Amino acid sequence: MSDELKLIAAAKAGSADAFADLVRAYRVRLLRFLLTRSPSYADAEDVLQDTLVAAFRYLHSYDPRWRFSTWLYRIAIRNAARLRGPELVEIGDLRDEENDPLQQCIADSETDNLWVNARELLNDEVYAAMWLRYAEDMSVNDIAKALDRSASWTKVNLMRGRRVLETQLNNAAQQSEAYG
Amino acid sequence: MPLNKVKPMDKLAKQLHDDAQRIDVSVTDELERRIEASLRAVTPELDERGPAPVSRPPLFWWASTITGVAAAVAVIAIVNWRTPDQPTPPPVNVVAAIPSVDLKAETAMLTGPLQRELDRLQSDLKKAEEQVKQEIGL
Numbered sequence: 001m002s003d004e005l006k007l008i009a010a011a012k013a014g015s016a017d018a019f020a021d022l023v024r025a026y027r028v029r030l031l032r033f034l035l036t037r038s039p040s041y042a043d044a045e046d047v048l049q050d051t052l053v054a055a056f057r058y059l060h061s062y063d064p065r066w067r068f069s070t071w072l073y074r075i076a077i078r079n080a081a082r083l084r085g086p087e088l089v090e091i092g093d094l095r096d097e098e099n100d101p102l103q104q105c106i107a108d109s110e111t112d113n114l115w116v117n118a119r120e121l122l123n124d125e126v127y128a129a130m131w132l133r134y135a136e137d138m139s140v141n142d143i144a145k146a147l148d149r150s151a152s153w154t155k156v157n158l159m160r161g162r163r164v165l166e167t168q169l170n171n172a173a174q175q176s177e178a179y180g
Numbered sequence: 181m182p183l184n185k186v187k188p189m190d191k192l193a194k195q196l197h198d199d200a201q202r203i204d205v206s207v208t209d210e211l212e213r214r215i216e217a218s219l220r221a222v223t224p225e226l227d228e229r230g231p232a233p234v235s236r237p238p239l240f241w242w243a244s245t246i247t248g249v250a251a252a253v254a255v256i257a258i259v260n261w262r263t264p265d266q267p268t269p270p271p272v273n274v275v276a277a278i279p280s281v282d283l284k285a286e287t288a289m290l291t292g293p294l295q296r297e298l299d300r301l302q303s304d305l306k307k308a309e310e311q312v313k314q315e316i317g318l
Contacts, residue, residue: 016219027215032205045211053218060225105203114199134193135200166192 004068012059019056026069027052030076032105033131036115037080037124041101047083051076070142077128077146114165121164129154130161 010018030051035044054075055062062071102116115135118127125147132138132146144154207215 012224014224016216016222020216020219027207028205031207032200032203035205036203045214049211049215049218052215053222056219057222057224102203105205113202114195115203118196130196131200134196137197162192165196169192 005064008059008062008064008068011056016056019052019059022068023052023055023072026072029069029136030072033073033128033135034076034080035101035105036119036131037128038083038101041104043083044101047076047079051079054079066145067138067142069136070138070146073132073136073138074146074148081124114169117168118161118165121168122161125149126157126161129157130165133158 004022007018007022011022027048031044031048034047034051035041038044038047051072055072062068102113102119115131118130122130129143129147129149132143133140138146140151140154140158143149143158144151147154
């Protein structure tokens with residue numbers, strides 16, 4: 001039995017310490033993902049906390065055939081979607097540009113960040129699929145499970161997302177060459 | 181963002197991966213305390229479906245198969261080993277067991293009329309012989 005499975009078994013038995021150890025490696029990754037989908041850093045932290053609490057509470061429903069990270073991301077994506085409310089507006093509509101947490105977290109970077117473009121060009125679900133694929137190296141099947149979509153939908157939208165970003169990058173390169 | 185023309189998808193994938201890692205986040209001590217406190221306040225729900233079926237590794241399947249076969253062989257060996265001690269039943273005479281049919285009676289029934297006809301013919305022949313002897317004066 002792997003260490004992760006042992007921790008899951010202990011957490012299922014009610015050990016909060018075991019669960020804390022279990023999710024320790026995922027907290028930063030989840031927070032990084034959530035703040036790209038949240039109006040503010042504080043909202044991202046709140047969603048992270050809610051996600052971990054929900055995961056602990058409903059750990060009995062975790063199916064070991066899934067990767068634990070896939071299951072965790074599925075909960076996180078659902079919790080993040082609640083921020084949008086029943087109108088299901090895009091997360092960009094809620095964001096305060098001056099306090100954009102993603103911009104704040106890449107402020108020290110010397111280069112532009114492609115995920116800023118991705119967030120503007122892709123809808124929330126495709127953005128999430130792209131993130132899980134390229135930031136988390138998830139398989140198509142795991143992404144489909146996390147998003148509650150079919151594998152076909154996931155493949156098609158990953159391809160579309162890549163095409164959109166590639167076009168954006170090529171246009172930026174052409175403009176740069178044109179302006180010297 | 182590199183401004184060179186991007187063509188290979190691998191390059192795009194690598195840039196997406198690297199840019200994700202450049203997003204500088206950290207779990208603050210305060211957030212960590214909040215999370216741990218909220219986890220301690222939670223009681224995980226029990227699984228009402230009962231324990232999940234345990235998936236056994238293939239080794240278990242082989243072990244159970246071999247054990248089953250060995251048990252079957254042992255039973256067969258014990259049964260065959262005890263067989264000579266058992267009293268063997270005497271051989272059954274099949275012919276004697278079958279009820280005999282009275283073939284003679286059946287034969288008499290079949291040949292009775294012929295026998296009577298033969299007696300009558302012999303009697304007629306004897307009477308005709310005596311009549312001939314009287315007519316010729318013997």
